[in-house]
Amino acid sequence: MAAVQVGGGDNLNESKSTSKISECNGKKKTDNGKMGGNQNGYVNSEHKSNGVDSAADMEAPAPWMDWAQLDIFPGSFEKCSLLTAALTHAGLYLLMFLGFVNQLLFTPKVATERNRVGYAPLYNPFEQFYSRYVYRRVRHIFNRPICSTPGAELTLKERATDDYNWSFRFTGAEKRCINLGSYNYLGFAAPEGECADAAEAAARRYGLALASSRAELGSTPLHQELEETTAKFLGVEAAVVFGMGFATNALGIPGLLGAGTLVLSDENNHASLILGLRLARVAVRVFAHNDMRQLERLARDAIAERRWDRIVVVVEGVYSMEGSIVPLPALVALKKKYGLLLYLDEAHSVGAMGARGRGVVDHWGVAPGDVDVLMGTFTKSFGAAGGYIAGAARLVDAVRARGHAHAYAHAMAPAVCAQVLAAMRAIAAPAGELRVRRLRDNTRHFRRRLRAMGVVVFGHEDSPVVPMLVYTFSKMAATVERLTARGVATVGVGFPATPLNKARIRFCLSAAHSRAQLDRCLDAVQQVVDELGLRYARAV
Structure with a gap:
């Protein structure tokens, strides 16, 4: 790959000073994640241009890109209805209100900070509250241990709780499930071969x-x-x-x-x-x-x-x-x-x-x-x-x-x-290209069937990561529970990995899945969609 020279400056491939970390120049630093071009810790630098060589260039800037000539389709990202958004927010506020009541009436089963006078708190107060009284309610669907290779199928180690998800114990039971949660896109995570x-x-x-x-x-x-x-x-x-x-x-x-x-x-x-x-x-x-x-x-x-x-x-x-x-x-x-x-x-x-x-x-x-x-x-x-x-x-x-x-x-x-x-x-090898093709075919089949159900599915048709929007924490947990009961292991994703009101089920497809396995999973999803009312799509 040829080195790319940036007008007036250096390239990533240059070795003279790109790794030097300089002090911030007095600008207030903000976190990456803010919209609208916010700054995140400006560093001192000489006033050089990037592809602009003179004041004359600044007076006559290059024309804007003609985006109509290029493919910039971001994939499917259907927005939820106003009613769905309102109910999702109402459910979250109710959950937080119940959490505050719980915090006032009951002592949490966690260690508390001591001898912290004069020191900054170890934990952010909101994060503490969120993990104890919101995340804890759905904690049983996360960090689930497995006791097999994460191939097309896997074995879940079943757990139970006697104190409302503060702690768990193994029951001794195991459950064999079709694996729609692991990043095993081409099926190479196998115990043999x-x-x-x-x-x-x-x-x-x-x-x-x-x-x-x-x-x-x-x-x-x-x-x-x-x-x-x-x-x-x-x-x-x-x-x-x-x-x-x-x-x-x-x-x-x-x-x-x-x-x-x-x-x-x-x-x-x-x-x-x-x-x-x-x-x-x-x-x-x-x-x-x-x-x-x-x-x-x-x-x-x-x-x-x-x-x-x-x-x-x-x-x-x-x-x-x-x-x-x-x-x-x-x-x-x-x-x-x-x-x-x-x-x-x-x-x-x-x-x-x-x-x-x-x-x-x-x-x-x-x-x-x-x-x-x-x-x-x-x-x-x-x-x-x-x-x-x-x-x-x-x-x-x-x-x-x-x-x-x-x-x-x-x-x-x-x-x-x-x-x-x-x-x-x-x-x-040629057999590897067949795996890639099988993954693409599985992905398109799975996405097409999900959309036919009337659920909201995000992303590009060729992406093996398939998010299905359920919006609320309660429905995320209920979906994972019901799919597991039907022999499908998948992953629920919510805040902070997603916005608070955009909880989802993330299916990860694999070339190792047979069409029969995928159809079994889709039948299970159909049943859960009917039971929980997950048809949020406005156009099928």
């Missing part, structure tokens, strides 16, 4: 862990082979791998970004991206989800300020709570027009999207070299753990030298390396 055999052989040769970071004694020939194979798989010059997917963003971004950088971040970006940007102490402005028009406005405003060395757009390929896909061709056109840089998180898309399983880059037919930083994880489509950052060789060298993960984090386990390598080779 080529991937399991490769992982076993690596564990016998190298052991289960290396007891060191990559920069010290934590590298084996497997790590080098995995990095070379990943770069070839993605079609870029080089890649570096890490032992934890979340840490790939959280510890990798501070090594790439620093003084003089402005980040334009999608409002639905993952917590790992947000943490990485905070640790890098860069300025952040947020645009509405997949809104290319607002992103263009923010980019033009930033260029007009003539203060940024580089402007970086940070997005995801597939968004795990919305099931939406980034409109990458439109974003690449915007990047080229304004001289921006692009950081693409393919955690949920690499392996699962595109005819060859190379992610949204493959799905949209975009050249890998048009994305400056390709990030992804091995925890979803590869049935393993860890992540990677890939791109130009100079960029990868900079991540190794200045990112925290390579020097300080524990190296990826050899068995995990072998699992990923086996899965990556399988995807590149």
